Amino acid sequence: MVSSTEPTTIGEAHGPSGFLPERIVHVHPTRLCNLACLHCYSTSDPGQRGGLDPDDLTGALGVLRAEGYTVVSLSGGEPLVYKPLATIVDRAHELGFRVTMISNGLLVERSLPLLSRLDGIAISFDGLAERHDRMRGREGAFAAASAALERLASLGAPVGAAISLTRSGIAELPDLADHLAGLGARSLQIRPVARAGRARSLADSTFHEAADRARLYLVALALDHELPDVRVHCDLAPAEGLWEQRDAYVGLLGDGGETPSDERPLADLVNPLVVTDTGVLKPIAYDFDPRFDIAAVPTTSSDGLRRYKGDGPVPFRDLVGAALAGMRGRSDLVDWFDHCTRLSEARQPTAIALL
Amino acid sequence: MSPVTTKDASARLSQRLASFKLGDAVIKRLSSQIMIEGLNIGRINPCIYGICIDYFTDKLPSVERLSPKQGITKWEVFPYGIIDWDRFHVRVAFEVNELEGRGVVRGFEH
Numbered sequence: 001m002v003s004s005t006e007p008t009t010i011g012e013a014h015g016p017s018g019f020l021p022e023r024i025v026h027v028h029p030t031r032l033c034n035l036a037c038l039h040c041y042s043t044s045d046p047g048q049r050g051g052l053d054p055d056d057l058t059g060a061l062g063v064l065r066a067e068g069y070t071v072v073s074l075s076g077g078e079p080l081v082y083k084p085l086a087t088i089v090d091r092a093h094e095l096g097f098r099v100t101m102i103s104n105g106l107l108v109e110r111s112l113p114l115l116s117r118l119d120g121i122a123i124s125f126d127g128l129a130e131r132h133d134r135m136r137g138r139e140g141a142f143a144a145a146s147a148a149l150e151r152l153a154s155l156g157a158p159v160g161a162a163i164s165l166t167r168s169g170i171a172e173l174p175d176l177a178d179h180l181a182g183l184g185a186r187s188l189q190i191r192p193v194a195r196a197g198r199a200r201s202l203a204d205s206t207f208h209e210a211a212d213r214a215r216l217y218l219v220a221l222a223l224d225h226e227l228p229d230v231r232v233h234c235d236l237a238p239a240e241g242l243w244e245q246r247d248a249y250v251g252l253l254g255d256g257g258e259t260p261s262d263e264r265p266l267a268d269l270v271n272p273l274v275v276t277d278t279g280v281l282k283p284i285a286y287d288f289d290p291r292f293d294i295a296a297v298p299t300t301s302s303d304g305l306r307r308y309k310g311d312g313p314v315p316f317r318d319l320v321g322a323a324l325a326g327m328r329g330r331s332d333l334v335d336w337f338d339h340c341t342r343l344s345e346a347r348q349p350t351a352i353a354l355l
Numbered sequence: 356m357s358p359v360t361t362k363d364a365s366a367r368l369s370q371r372l373a374s375f376k377l378g379d380a381v382i383k384r385l386s387s388q389i390m391i392e393g394l395n396i397g398r399i400n401p402c403i404y405g406i407c408i409d410y411f412t413d414k415l416p417s418v419e420r421l422s423p424k425q426g427i428t429k430w431e432v433f434p435y436g437i438i439d440w441d442r443f444h445v446r447v448a449f450e451v452n453e454l455e456g457r458g459v460v461r462g463f464e465h
Contacts, residue, residue: 174369211379214386215372221399222369238390331387 016248018271018284019237019336022071025064025097027275028286029057029088030077034106038135039126039164039206041196042277042286044077051077051277052297054084058091060275060300065095067305068265069273072097077277080107086114093117102162105148106141115157122162122189123149127169128176135166146183153184160187160231166206167192170216177223181230188227190220191235194338196287213333235337239330246324252317253324262310269313270294272337283316284337289344292316319343368401371454381453388425388449393417397444404428405451413441426450 017023030051033044061072072092079085079101092099100120108115108123115121123145126135132142152159161180165173177188192208193199199206208216213236220234246253251268266273274282279297282288292315294308323340371377385406389396394410401407405428410416416432426449433444 171373171375174373177369209379211383215379215382218382218386218399219369219373221396222372225398225400226369238396240390240392241395244393331390333386 015250016245017251017268019242019245019248020271022098023069023265023267024071024073024272025061025069025275026073026075026272026286027052027057027088028075028077028277029079029082029085031277032081033076033078033104034081035078035104035136035138035141037126037137037198038202039166039193039197039199041194041199042075042077043197048077048277051082052275052279054087056279056298057088057275060281060297061088061092061097062095063300063302063305064266064273065097066302068267069271070097070267072099073272074099074101078104078107080111080114089114089117103148104136104141105145108148108151112151112155115152116155119158121152121157121159122187123152123159124162124164125176125180126164126166127172128179131166131169131172146179149180149185150183153186158186159184160189161185163188163190164193165190165216166202167208167212168205170212170219173216173219174223174226177227177230177232181227185230187231187233188223189233189235190216192216192335192338194335194341196285196338196341210332213335217333235335236333237336239327239332239334242334242336243324243327243329249320249324252313253321260310261313262306264309266294266305266309269309270316284344285341287345288341292319292344368399368406368454377453381451385449385451388451389447391421391425391447394445401454402448404448405454407446407448410445410447412443412445414443416443416445421447 028042031042031044031048032046032051033048034046036045074085074088076082080103089099098119100122101118102122102124105123125145126132129142132145133139149159149161163173163176173190180188192213193206195207217234217236220232224232251264252270261269270283272284274284274286274288275297276282276286281294281297281300283292283294295304320340323343327334372382389408391410393414394412394416397409397411399406399408421427421430427447428450429448431446433446435442435444
Protein backbone atom coordinates (compact mmCIF):
# COMPACT_ATOMS: atom_id res chain seq x y z
CA MET A 1 0.00 0.00 0.00
CA VAL A 2 1.40 3.35 -0.96
CA SER A 3 1.16 5.86 1.82
CA SER A 4 1.50 9.08 -0.12
CA THR A 5 1.26 10.38 -3.65
CA GLU A 6 1.99 13.99 -2.86
CA PRO A 7 5.44 15.53 -2.98
CA THR A 8 5.74 16.50 0.66
CA THR A 9 9.37 17.36 0.13
CA ILE A 10 11.53 17.15 3.22
CA GLY A 11 14.05 19.48 1.68
CA GLU A 12 15.59 19.86 -1.75
CA ALA A 13 19.07 18.47 -1.66
CA HIS A 14 22.06 20.64 -2.38
CA GLY A 15 25.41 19.73 -3.81
CA PRO A 16 26.30 16.56 -5.65
CA SER A 17 25.15 13.16 -4.54
CA GLY A 18 26.98 10.07 -5.74
CA PHE A 19 28.99 11.70 -8.55
CA LEU A 20 25.83 12.68 -10.43
CA PRO A 21 24.66 16.21 -11.23
CA GLU A 22 21.03 15.21 -10.58
CA ARG A 23 19.23 12.94 -8.14
CA ILE A 24 17.88 10.26 -10.43
CA VAL A 25 15.34 7.43 -10.25
CA HIS A 26 15.95 4.89 -13.01
CA VAL A 27 12.61 3.21 -13.67
CA HIS A 28 12.42 -0.10 -15.55
CA PRO A 29 8.64 -0.44 -15.90
CA THR A 30 8.88 -3.62 -17.97
CA ARG A 31 11.37 -6.08 -19.41
CA LEU A 32 9.21 -6.54 -22.47
CA CYS A 33 11.20 -5.42 -25.49
CA ASN A 34 10.91 -5.64 -29.25
CA LEU A 35 14.57 -6.65 -29.37
CA ALA A 36 16.71 -9.21 -27.55
CA CYS A 37 20.14 -7.58 -27.51
CA LEU A 38 23.16 -9.77 -26.91
CA HIS A 39 24.48 -7.40 -24.23
CA CYS A 40 21.21 -6.47 -22.49
CA TYR A 41 21.92 -6.03 -18.78
CA SER A 42 18.27 -6.57 -17.86
CA THR A 43 17.87 -9.65 -20.11
CA SER A 44 14.83 -8.07 -21.75
CA ASP A 45 13.19 -9.58 -24.84
CA PRO A 46 9.84 -10.04 -26.61
CA GLY A 47 8.93 -13.01 -24.41
CA GLN A 48 8.81 -11.09 -21.14
CA ARG A 49 5.48 -10.49 -19.45
CA GLY A 50 4.30 -8.45 -16.51
CA GLY A 51 5.57 -5.09 -15.42
CA LEU A 52 4.99 -2.46 -12.82
CA ASP A 53 1.47 -1.58 -11.75
CA PRO A 54 1.05 2.09 -12.77
CA ASP A 55 -0.81 3.05 -9.60
CA ASP A 56 1.87 1.51 -7.39
CA LEU A 57 4.59 3.18 -9.42
CA THR A 58 3.09 6.67 -9.41
CA GLY A 59 2.48 6.31 -5.69
CA ALA A 60 6.10 5.37 -5.11
CA LEU A 61 7.26 8.27 -7.26
CA GLY A 62 5.35 10.64 -4.98
CA VAL A 63 7.27 9.31 -2.01
CA LEU A 64 10.57 9.48 -3.87
CA ARG A 65 9.98 13.05 -4.98
CA ALA A 66 9.60 13.93 -1.34
CA GLU A 67 12.91 12.15 -0.74
CA GLY A 68 14.76 14.61 -2.94
CA TYR A 69 14.85 12.90 -6.32
CA THR A 70 14.40 15.27 -9.25
CA VAL A 71 14.70 13.17 -12.42
CA VAL A 72 12.85 10.06 -13.56
CA SER A 73 14.83 8.18 -16.20
CA LEU A 74 12.75 5.57 -18.02
CA SER A 75 14.39 2.45 -19.35
CA GLY A 76 13.44 -1.17 -19.68
CA GLY A 77 12.92 -3.29 -21.64
CA GLU A 78 11.73 -0.87 -24.24
CA PRO A 79 9.72 1.77 -22.39
CA LEU A 80 7.62 2.58 -25.45
CA VAL A 81 5.95 -0.86 -25.30
CA TYR A 82 4.76 -0.23 -21.72
CA LYS A 83 1.12 0.67 -22.18
CA PRO A 84 0.64 2.95 -19.14
CA LEU A 85 3.75 4.98 -20.06
CA ALA A 86 1.87 8.22 -20.79
CA THR A 87 0.22 8.06 -17.37
CA ILE A 88 3.60 7.63 -15.70
CA VAL A 89 5.16 10.51 -17.63
CA ASP A 90 2.32 12.89 -16.88
CA ARG A 91 2.15 11.99 -13.20
CA ALA A 92 5.91 12.32 -12.83
CA HIS A 93 5.73 15.79 -14.35
CA GLU A 94 2.89 16.72 -12.00
CA LEU A 95 5.08 15.67 -9.11
CA GLY A 96 7.82 18.00 -10.30
CA PHE A 97 10.19 15.47 -11.86
CA ARG A 98 12.00 16.03 -15.10
CA VAL A 99 11.43 12.92 -17.21
CA THR A 100 13.94 11.35 -19.59
CA MET A 101 13.94 8.10 -21.53
CA ILE A 102 16.29 5.72 -23.27
CA SER A 103 14.82 3.87 -26.24
CA ASN A 104 16.02 1.64 -29.05
CA GLY A 105 14.19 4.00 -31.42
CA LEU A 106 12.12 1.40 -33.28
CA LEU A 107 8.76 2.77 -32.12
CA VAL A 108 9.53 6.45 -32.15
CA GLU A 109 7.40 7.48 -35.11
CA ARG A 110 4.14 6.25 -33.57
CA SER A 111 5.06 7.67 -30.17
CA LEU A 112 5.88 11.25 -31.11
CA PRO A 113 3.08 12.90 -29.09
CA LEU A 114 4.37 11.26 -25.91
CA LEU A 115 8.02 11.81 -26.73
CA SER A 116 7.39 15.51 -27.29
CA ARG A 117 6.53 15.78 -23.59
CA LEU A 118 9.87 14.42 -22.39
CA ASP A 119 12.73 16.50 -21.07
CA GLY A 120 15.36 14.32 -22.70
CA ILE A 121 15.53 11.29 -24.99
CA ALA A 122 18.49 9.03 -25.69
CA ILE A 123 18.50 6.54 -28.55
CA SER A 124 20.77 3.59 -27.89
CA PHE A 125 23.58 2.56 -30.24
CA ASP A 126 26.22 -0.16 -30.13
CA GLY A 127 28.40 0.77 -33.09
CA LEU A 128 28.04 1.26 -36.82
CA ALA A 129 25.39 -0.60 -38.80
CA GLU A 130 26.89 -4.08 -39.05
CA ARG A 131 27.90 -4.24 -35.38
CA HIS A 132 24.73 -2.58 -34.10
CA ASP A 133 22.45 -4.92 -36.04
CA ARG A 134 24.40 -7.97 -34.90
CA MET A 135 24.25 -6.92 -31.24
CA ARG A 136 20.54 -6.12 -31.59
CA GLY A 137 19.75 -9.32 -33.47
CA ARG A 138 17.85 -7.45 -36.15
CA GLU A 139 18.85 -6.30 -39.58
CA GLY A 140 17.91 -2.67 -40.09
CA ALA A 141 17.97 -1.78 -36.40
CA PHE A 142 20.77 0.76 -36.95
CA ALA A 143 18.94 2.43 -39.82
CA ALA A 144 15.76 2.60 -37.75
CA ALA A 145 17.52 4.02 -34.71
CA SER A 146 19.30 6.58 -36.89
CA ALA A 147 16.04 7.62 -38.51
CA ALA A 148 14.42 7.99 -35.10
CA LEU A 149 17.20 10.20 -33.80
CA GLU A 150 17.12 12.34 -36.92
CA ARG A 151 13.33 12.66 -36.75
CA LEU A 152 13.37 13.73 -33.12
CA ALA A 153 16.17 16.20 -33.75
CA SER A 154 14.28 17.69 -36.68
CA LEU A 155 11.35 18.34 -34.34
CA GLY A 156 13.61 20.16 -31.92
CA ALA A 157 13.47 17.45 -29.27
CA PRO A 158 16.35 17.26 -26.78
CA VAL A 159 17.74 14.02 -28.19
CA GLY A 160 21.08 12.35 -27.78
CA ALA A 161 22.62 8.91 -28.11
CA ALA A 162 23.52 6.36 -25.45
CA ILE A 163 26.43 4.33 -26.78
CA SER A 164 27.43 0.96 -25.32
CA LEU A 165 30.64 -0.37 -26.74
CA THR A 166 32.32 -3.72 -26.70
CA ARG A 167 36.10 -3.67 -26.68
CA SER A 168 36.44 -3.95 -30.46
CA GLY A 169 33.69 -1.40 -30.96
CA ILE A 170 35.98 1.39 -29.76
CA ALA A 171 37.55 1.58 -33.23
CA GLU A 172 34.17 2.61 -34.70
CA LEU A 173 33.45 5.32 -32.17
CA PRO A 174 34.78 8.34 -34.10
CA ASP A 175 32.81 7.45 -37.22
CA LEU A 176 29.73 6.65 -35.15
CA ALA A 177 30.04 9.97 -33.31
CA ASP A 178 30.29 11.84 -36.62
CA HIS A 179 27.23 10.00 -37.90
CA LEU A 180 25.17 10.79 -34.79
CA ALA A 181 26.26 14.41 -34.69
CA GLY A 182 25.25 14.73 -38.32
CA LEU A 183 21.79 13.43 -37.45
CA GLY A 184 21.39 16.11 -34.81
CA ALA A 185 22.36 14.39 -31.56
CA ARG A 186 22.96 16.97 -28.86
CA SER A 187 24.83 14.60 -26.58
CA LEU A 188 26.71 11.32 -26.65
CA GLN A 189 26.78 9.21 -23.50
CA ILE A 190 29.49 6.59 -23.92
CA ARG A 191 30.10 3.56 -21.74
CA PRO A 192 31.70 0.14 -21.95
CA VAL A 193 29.37 -2.86 -22.12
CA ALA A 194 28.79 -4.12 -18.59
CA ARG A 195 29.24 -7.76 -17.66
CA ALA A 196 25.62 -8.09 -16.59
CA GLY A 197 22.45 -9.87 -17.65
CA ARG A 198 22.63 -11.46 -21.08
CA ALA A 199 26.08 -9.95 -21.64
CA ARG A 200 27.49 -12.49 -19.18
CA SER A 201 27.30 -15.07 -21.95
CA LEU A 202 29.51 -13.02 -24.26
CA ALA A 203 33.17 -13.89 -24.76
CA ASP A 204 35.69 -12.42 -22.33
CA SER A 205 37.26 -10.51 -25.22
CA THR A 206 34.05 -8.45 -25.42
CA PHE A 207 34.83 -6.63 -22.20
CA HIS A 208 37.24 -3.82 -21.56
CA GLU A 209 40.59 -4.30 -19.90
CA ALA A 210 42.45 -1.38 -18.32
CA ALA A 211 44.08 -0.33 -21.60
CA ASP A 212 40.73 -0.43 -23.38
CA ARG A 213 39.12 1.79 -20.75
CA ALA A 214 42.01 4.22 -21.14
CA ARG A 215 41.60 4.18 -24.91
CA LEU A 216 37.86 4.77 -24.69
CA TYR A 217 38.36 7.64 -22.25
CA LEU A 218 40.93 9.32 -24.49
CA VAL A 219 38.79 8.92 -27.59
CA ALA A 220 35.83 10.48 -25.78
CA LEU A 221 38.00 13.42 -24.73
CA ALA A 222 39.18 13.91 -28.31
CA LEU A 223 35.62 13.72 -29.61
CA ASP A 224 34.53 16.34 -27.14
CA HIS A 225 37.02 18.67 -28.79
CA GLU A 226 36.12 17.67 -32.33
CA LEU A 227 32.38 18.04 -31.90
CA PRO A 228 31.93 21.42 -30.24
CA ASP A 229 28.14 21.37 -30.65
CA VAL A 230 27.73 17.97 -29.01
CA ARG A 231 28.19 17.23 -25.33
CA VAL A 232 30.34 14.11 -25.12
CA HIS A 233 30.30 12.27 -21.82
CA CYS A 234 32.10 9.07 -20.94
CA ASP A 235 31.04 7.03 -17.92
CA LEU A 236 34.68 6.29 -17.19
CA ALA A 237 36.57 8.48 -14.76
CA PRO A 238 40.12 8.56 -13.39
CA ALA A 239 40.17 6.56 -10.17
CA GLU A 240 42.24 9.13 -8.33
CA GLY A 241 39.81 11.83 -9.45
CA LEU A 242 36.95 9.89 -7.90
CA TRP A 243 38.88 9.72 -4.67
CA GLU A 244 39.50 13.47 -4.78
CA GLN A 245 35.78 14.08 -5.29
CA ARG A 246 34.67 11.78 -2.48
CA ASP A 247 32.75 14.65 -0.93
CA ALA A 248 30.04 13.70 -3.42
CA TYR A 249 29.24 10.95 -0.92
CA VAL A 250 29.18 13.12 2.16
CA GLY A 251 25.46 12.42 2.54
CA LEU A 252 26.08 8.69 2.80
CA LEU A 253 29.50 8.58 4.42
CA GLY A 254 29.61 11.77 6.47
CA ASP A 255 28.28 12.05 9.98
CA GLY A 256 25.50 14.34 8.79
CA GLY A 257 26.15 16.93 11.46
CA GLU A 258 23.08 17.30 13.61
CA THR A 259 20.78 15.60 11.13
CA PRO A 260 20.19 11.91 11.91
CA SER A 261 20.46 9.67 8.88
CA ASP A 262 16.78 8.74 9.03
CA GLU A 263 15.88 12.40 8.54
CA ARG A 264 18.09 12.94 5.52
CA PRO A 265 16.56 12.66 2.03
CA LEU A 266 17.12 9.23 0.55
CA ALA A 267 18.49 10.98 -2.55
CA ASP A 268 21.42 12.22 -0.48
CA LEU A 269 22.26 8.65 0.49
CA VAL A 270 21.42 6.60 -2.60
CA ASN A 271 21.88 8.05 -6.08
CA PRO A 272 20.93 6.79 -8.55
CA LEU A 273 18.01 4.75 -7.28
CA VAL A 274 16.65 1.96 -9.46
CA VAL A 275 13.06 0.70 -9.64
CA THR A 276 12.91 -2.71 -11.29
CA ASP A 277 10.06 -4.20 -13.30
CA THR A 278 9.32 -6.48 -10.33
CA GLY A 279 8.89 -3.47 -8.06
CA VAL A 280 12.14 -3.56 -6.15
CA LEU A 281 13.97 -0.38 -5.14
CA LYS A 282 17.73 -0.86 -5.50
CA PRO A 283 20.78 1.32 -5.26
CA ILE A 284 22.79 2.21 -8.37
CA ALA A 285 22.03 -0.51 -10.94
CA TYR A 286 19.42 -2.98 -12.13
CA ASP A 287 21.60 -5.93 -11.21
CA PHE A 288 22.89 -4.61 -7.88
CA ASP A 289 23.00 -7.56 -5.52
CA PRO A 290 19.63 -8.25 -3.81
CA ARG A 291 21.28 -8.09 -0.38
CA PHE A 292 21.23 -4.31 -0.81
CA ASP A 293 17.56 -3.98 -1.84
CA ILE A 294 15.84 -1.01 -0.23
CA ALA A 295 12.09 -1.50 -0.48
CA ALA A 296 9.28 -2.82 -2.64
CA VAL A 297 7.22 -0.43 -4.77
CA PRO A 298 3.79 -1.48 -3.53
CA THR A 299 4.80 -0.80 0.05
CA THR A 300 7.05 2.20 -0.48
CA SER A 301 6.26 4.75 2.21
CA SER A 302 7.97 7.58 3.97
CA ASP A 303 7.95 5.59 7.21
CA GLY A 304 9.45 2.55 5.51
CA LEU A 305 12.20 4.59 3.96
CA ARG A 306 12.85 6.29 7.30
CA ARG A 307 13.52 2.86 8.80
CA TYR A 308 15.83 1.99 5.91
CA LYS A 309 17.73 5.24 6.28
CA GLY A 310 18.08 4.63 10.01
CA ASP A 311 19.24 1.02 9.77
CA GLY A 312 19.43 -0.21 6.21
CA PRO A 313 22.14 1.85 4.54
CA VAL A 314 24.93 0.34 6.63
CA PRO A 315 25.91 -2.42 4.16
CA PHE A 316 25.56 -0.02 1.24
CA ARG A 317 27.52 2.66 3.05
CA ASP A 318 30.29 0.20 3.81
CA LEU A 319 30.42 -1.00 0.22
CA VAL A 320 30.64 2.52 -1.19
CA GLY A 321 33.19 3.50 1.44
CA ALA A 322 35.37 0.50 0.62
CA ALA A 323 35.01 1.16 -3.11
CA LEU A 324 36.03 4.78 -2.69
CA ALA A 325 39.00 3.86 -0.55
CA GLY A 326 40.06 1.49 -3.29
CA MET A 327 40.30 4.40 -5.72
CA ARG A 328 43.10 6.08 -3.78
CA GLY A 329 46.46 5.90 -5.50
CA ARG A 330 45.15 4.13 -8.60
CA SER A 331 46.07 5.49 -12.00
CA ASP A 332 43.48 3.73 -14.16
CA LEU A 333 40.00 4.54 -15.43
CA VAL A 334 36.92 3.25 -13.66
CA ASP A 335 33.27 2.82 -14.57
CA TRP A 336 32.25 3.77 -11.04
CA PHE A 337 28.68 2.52 -10.94
CA ASP A 338 29.53 -0.75 -12.65
CA HIS A 339 32.48 -1.14 -10.30
CA CYS A 340 30.21 -0.78 -7.28
CA THR A 341 27.69 -3.19 -8.80
CA ARG A 342 30.32 -5.85 -9.36
CA LEU A 343 31.56 -5.30 -5.80
CA SER A 344 28.03 -5.83 -4.51
CA GLU A 345 28.07 -9.32 -6.02
CA ALA A 346 31.56 -10.22 -5.03
CA ARG A 347 32.24 -9.40 -1.46
CA GLN A 348 31.16 -8.48 2.00
CA PRO A 349 32.16 -4.84 2.28
CA THR A 350 34.37 -3.62 5.05
CA ALA A 351 33.59 -0.45 6.94
CA ILE A 352 36.20 2.25 6.34
CA ALA A 353 35.99 5.78 7.70
CA LEU A 354 36.61 8.24 4.90
CA LEU A 355 35.05 11.59 5.58
CA MET B 356 47.53 19.81 -51.52
CA SER B 357 45.05 21.54 -49.25
CA PRO B 358 46.31 22.73 -45.85
CA VAL B 359 45.56 20.67 -42.74
CA THR B 360 42.75 22.29 -40.82
CA THR B 361 42.33 22.11 -37.08
CA LYS B 362 39.23 20.01 -37.58
CA ASP B 363 41.07 17.58 -39.82
CA ALA B 364 43.87 17.24 -37.33
CA SER B 365 41.50 16.72 -34.44
CA ALA B 366 39.56 14.12 -36.34
CA ARG B 367 42.71 12.24 -37.00
CA LEU B 368 43.55 12.37 -33.30
CA SER B 369 40.35 10.59 -32.30
CA GLN B 370 40.79 8.11 -35.12
CA ARG B 371 44.38 7.43 -34.15
CA LEU B 372 43.46 6.96 -30.52
CA ALA B 373 40.58 4.66 -31.42
CA SER B 374 42.68 2.63 -33.79
CA PHE B 375 44.27 -0.38 -32.20
CA LYS B 376 47.33 0.39 -34.32
CA LEU B 377 48.33 2.62 -31.42
CA GLY B 378 49.39 -0.02 -28.93
CA ASP B 379 47.91 -0.65 -25.50
CA ALA B 380 51.19 0.28 -23.82
CA VAL B 381 51.16 3.72 -25.44
CA ILE B 382 47.54 4.28 -24.52
CA LYS B 383 48.07 3.27 -20.90
CA ARG B 384 51.15 5.45 -20.63
CA LEU B 385 49.34 8.38 -22.17
CA SER B 386 46.29 8.10 -19.92
CA SER B 387 48.57 7.83 -16.90
CA GLN B 388 50.60 10.86 -18.05
CA ILE B 389 47.66 13.17 -18.37
CA MET B 390 46.11 12.52 -14.96
CA ILE B 391 47.46 15.24 -12.71
CA GLU B 392 46.44 15.46 -9.10
CA GLY B 393 44.13 18.37 -8.46
CA LEU B 394 43.50 19.17 -12.13
CA ASN B 395 40.31 18.27 -13.95
CA ILE B 396 40.69 17.47 -17.62
CA GLY B 397 38.71 19.76 -19.88
CA ARG B 398 39.73 19.26 -23.48
CA ILE B 399 42.35 17.31 -25.40
CA ASN B 400 43.91 18.82 -28.51
CA PRO B 401 46.51 17.64 -30.97
CA CYS B 402 49.59 19.86 -31.02
CA ILE B 403 53.16 19.91 -32.18
CA TYR B 404 54.36 18.15 -29.01
CA GLY B 405 51.91 15.29 -29.29
CA ILE B 406 48.86 16.38 -27.34
CA CYS B 407 47.94 19.47 -25.39
CA ILE B 408 45.35 19.32 -22.64
CA ASP B 409 43.27 22.04 -21.06
CA TYR B 410 42.71 21.49 -17.37
CA PHE B 411 40.60 23.41 -14.93
CA THR B 412 41.04 23.78 -11.21
CA ASP B 413 39.80 25.85 -8.33
CA LYS B 414 43.18 25.75 -6.59
CA LEU B 415 46.33 27.64 -7.58
CA PRO B 416 48.23 25.12 -9.75
CA SER B 417 51.54 23.97 -8.33
CA VAL B 418 54.53 22.90 -10.38
CA GLU B 419 55.38 20.35 -7.69
CA ARG B 420 52.46 18.28 -8.87
CA LEU B 421 53.99 17.89 -12.31
CA SER B 422 56.36 14.98 -12.48
CA PRO B 423 59.24 14.82 -14.98
CA LYS B 424 58.04 11.31 -15.73
CA GLN B 425 54.86 12.75 -17.17
CA GLY B 426 56.69 13.97 -20.26
CA ILE B 427 55.46 17.54 -19.92
CA THR B 428 57.05 19.83 -22.47
CA LYS B 429 55.34 23.08 -21.60
CA TRP B 430 52.61 24.40 -19.37
CA GLU B 431 50.78 27.66 -18.97
CA VAL B 432 48.33 28.95 -16.40
CA PHE B 433 45.50 31.33 -17.21
CA PRO B 434 43.82 32.77 -14.12
CA TYR B 435 40.21 33.69 -14.66
CA GLY B 436 40.96 36.66 -12.46
CA ILE B 437 38.14 39.08 -11.90
CA ILE B 438 35.74 36.79 -13.77
CA ASP B 439 36.24 34.05 -11.20
CA TRP B 440 39.07 34.47 -8.68
CA ASP B 441 39.02 30.81 -7.66
CA ARG B 442 39.26 29.25 -11.10
CA PHE B 443 42.32 28.54 -13.22
CA HIS B 444 42.77 27.23 -16.74
CA VAL B 445 45.98 25.20 -17.08
CA ARG B 446 47.22 24.20 -20.51
CA VAL B 447 49.81 21.43 -20.60
CA ALA B 448 51.73 20.02 -23.58
CA PHE B 449 52.73 16.36 -23.38
CA GLU B 450 55.40 14.76 -25.43
CA VAL B 451 53.96 11.73 -27.16
CA ASN B 452 56.39 10.48 -29.74
CA GLU B 453 53.78 8.34 -31.42
CA LEU B 454 51.63 11.42 -32.07
CA GLU B 455 54.23 14.17 -32.29
CA GLY B 456 54.04 16.54 -35.23
CA ARG B 457 50.94 14.98 -36.69
CA GLY B 458 48.58 17.54 -35.33
CA VAL B 459 48.38 21.26 -35.59
CA VAL B 460 51.90 22.60 -36.04
CA ARG B 461 51.52 25.74 -33.99
CA GLY B 462 52.20 24.49 -30.52
CA PHE B 463 49.53 25.50 -28.06
CA GLU B 464 47.36 27.16 -30.66
CA HIS B 465 44.32 25.30 -31.86
